[in-house]
Amino acid sequence: MFRILLIPLLAVCLWSQETHPATGRRIAPVMGFGGADWLVRPERVEEEEPDKALDAIGIAAGSTVGDVGAGVGYFTWRLAERVGPKGKVYANDIQPRMIEALKRNLAARDITNVEAILSTPDDPRLPARSLDLILMVDVYHEFARPEVMLRKMRAALKPDGRLVLLEYRKEDPNVPIRHEHKMSVPEVKAEIEPEGFRLEKVIGTLPRQHILIFRPSVQ
Numbered sequence: 352m353f354r355i356l357l358i359p360l361l362a363v364c365l366w367s368q369e370t371h372p373a374t375g376r377r378i379a380p381v382m383g384f385g386g387a388d389w390l391v392r393p394e395r396v397e398e399e400e401p402d403k404a405l406d407a408i409g410i411a412a413g414s415t416v417g418d419v420g421a422g423v424g425y426f427t428w429r430l431a432e433r434v435g436p437k438g439k440v441y442a443n444d445i446q447p448r449m450i451e452a453l454k455r456n457l458a459a460r461d462i463t464n465v466e467a468i469l470s471t472p473d474d475p476r477l478p479a480r481s482l483d484l485i486l487m488v489d490v491y492h493e494f495a496r497p498e499v500m501l502r503k504m505r506a507a508l509k510p511d512g513r514l515v516l517l518e519y520r521k522e523d524p525n526v527p528i529r530h531e532h533k534m535s536v537p538e539v540k541a542e543i544e545p546e547g548f549r550l551e552k553v554i555g556t557l558p559r560q561h562i563l564i565f566r567p568s569v570q
């Protein structure tokens with residue numbers, strides 16, 4: 352009887368990984384739809400400077416971009432404008448209510464070059480080898496199984512594509528965000544490089560976040 356109960360329990364514990372095996376980082380809980388208003392708070396423009404972030408990354412007109420963990424679309428509509436009518440944005444999230452709100456936000460802005468995708472914690476549901484850029488803003492630290500997501504995102508990128516993370520700086524005690532929602536540069540590098548990427552650049556010009564740009568490594 353004990354063995355019958357123990358085996359499923361062990362399987363559940365292994366599946367719901369709570370710390371990252373490479374860094375020991377505690378994985379943050381997923382922000383629920385209750386946080387949707389916080390994602391569009393007016394102060395966010397000053398706190399995160401989203402347009403300055405996108406200028407620093409460089410979003411080419413006509414490019415194909417993935418906004419992974421798009422929430423209600425705060426970055427999606429900015430990306431859609433930058434890639435223009437010849438480009439395309441794939442915006443995904445694992446929460447149906449986020450995707451519904453994202454669609455409403457896009458419709459209110461007459462944006463038609465975005466495909467909204469309800470994805471799963473292990474599959475971003477992006478087309479293979481077709482993206483110039485994948486952006487994750489305040490998302491990576493919530494991935495339940497980051498290694499699996501990274502492998503799938505790598506498969507969705509073009510060989511010269513870029514994987515870009517914005518994460519709150521763990522190095523800076525003045526950034527007023529809970530510890531498990533922040534990441535340090537060595538932590539991000541130690542988790543992402545073994546999954547087939549190399550860190551190309553870190554941009555530190557935003558008030559609270561680092562911008563970390565990775566390329567697929569040649570295999």
Ligand SMILES: C[S@@+](CC[C@H](N)C(=O)[O-])C[C@H]1O[C@@H](n2cnc3c(N)ncnc32)[C@H](O)[C@@H]1O
Nearest residue numbers: 382390420421422425444445472488489490493
């Ligand atoms: C803090 S919110 C950030 C939303 C958006 N990127 C922004 O900056 O406004 C994190 C989002 O990531 C989503 N998320 C968490 N794990 C995910 C996964 N494996 N795939 C896609 N989205 C995920 C959550 O549902 C949540 O909407």
